[in-house]
Amino acid sequence: DSGVTQTPKHLITATGQRVTLRCSPRSGDLSVYWYQQSLDQGLQFLIQYYNGEERAKGNILERFSAQQFPDLHSELNLSSLELGDSALYFCASSVGLLSGANVLTFGAGSRLTVL
Amino acid sequence: AQTVTQSQPEMSVQEAETVTLSCTYDTSESDYYLFWYKQPPSRQMILVIRQEAYKQQNATENRFSVNFQKAAKSFSLKISDSQLGDAAMYFCAVNAGGTSYGKLTFGQGTILTVHP
Numbered sequence: 001d002s003g004v005t006q007t008p009k010h011l012i013t014a015t016g017q018r019v020t021l022r023c024s025p026r027s028g029d030l031s032v033y034w035y036q037q038s039l040d041q042g043l044q045f046l047i048q049y050y051n052g053e054e055r056a057k058g059n060i061l062e063r064f065s066a067q068q069f070p071d072l073h074s075e076l077n078l079s080s081l082e083l084g085d086s087a088l089y090f091c092a093s094s095v096g097l098l099s100g101a102n103v104l105t106f107g108a109g110s111r112l113t114v115l
Numbered sequence: 116a117q118t119v120t121q122s123q124p125e126m127s128v129q130e131a132e133t134v135t136l137s138c139t140y141d142t143s144e145s146d147y148y149l150f151w152y153k154q155p156p157s158r159q160m161i162l163v164i165r166q167e168a169y170k171q172q173n174a175t176e177n178r179f180s181v182n183f184q185k186a187a188k189s190f191s192l193k194i195s196d197s198q199l200g201d202a203a204m205y206f207c208a209v210n211a212g213g214t215s216y217g218k219l220t221f222g223q224g225t226i227l228t229v230h231p
Contacts, residue, residue: 002159033219043206043221056218088158103150104219106160 003027004107006091012113018079021110023091025072031055031094032074033104034066038087049074050097078112086114117142117211121222128197129230135182136192136225138207147211149183149190150219155203163205166190194227202229 003026013019025032034046045058049068060066063081068074078085088111092104119140128134140149151163166174166183173181178198182191190209194201207222 035219042223045218045220048218058218090160092160103162103165104160105162106152109158111158 002105002107004029004091004093004105006089006107006110008110009108010111010113012115013081014115015081015083017081017114018077019081019112021076021078021089021091021112023074023076023093023107025074025091025093026105029093029095029105030072031096032068032072033092033094034060034074034076035090035092036087037090037109038084041087043090046076055097081114083114086112088112117144117147117209117220119207119209119220119222121205121207121225123225124223125226125228127228127230128194130197130199132197133193133195134197134227136194136205136207136227138190138192138222140188140190140207140209140222142188142209142211144211147209149181150208150210151179151181151190151192152206152208152221153201153203154206154224155200160206164192197229199229199231202227 005024007022030051033048037043046060047066048056066076088109090109092106147168149166153161153163164176178195180193204224206224208219
């Protein structure tokens with residue numbers, strides 16, 4: 001157990017629907033990161049939050065949004081889902097900003113299947 | 116922006132032997148960090164080893180060591196005395212400073228098979 005908790009582990013939904021993925025970071029970690037892993041795109045950085053504020057943005061679609069709450073848990077919202085959104089979505093956390101002094105700890109991922 | 120290239124989609128090794136996984140990267144930042152992550156069939160991403168670019172000494176973690184060639188922008192992973200539990204997908208990643216700080220860029224991964 002890495003200490004980063006992601007729910008749900010698996011999710012099957014239909015095109016056009018909306019889902020929310022939830023992440024609880026490791027105790028004491030202030031930064032939360034979201035990554036998408038798909039067969040064709042590999043591991044892609046989506047977005048980072050640090051202590052409630054958006055800190056860095058990657059290849060996140062406009063249909064996707066995220067936030068980090070005061071208790072530091074984070075949610076990734078995916079809307080108007082398409083077949084291509086099927087992927088493994090990882091949450092990771094770190095104590096502060098990512099550097100060599102503190103590294104990312106990953107959750108087990110949420111497997112999203114869009115039918 | 117940074118890029119990471121892993122040129123070996125698949126590698127195999129006999130148990131107890133040594134294997135080296137290749138990685139090259141590109142970044143315009145002078146301050147950056149390099150990582151190797153392992154993803155076993157459980158899908159969990161596990162940190163194997165990390166290297167600060169400003170350190171000339173190659174990092175070592177038990178049976179895992181790196182060969183960091185900064186000028187060549189090469190960061191290979193050597194696994195000694197391979198074990199069945201080392202079988203996994205291995206990802207090389209770079210985190211550069213500046214405006215990219217906070218973003219890990221991953222390579223496409225290398226699938227490592229360990230034969231008994």
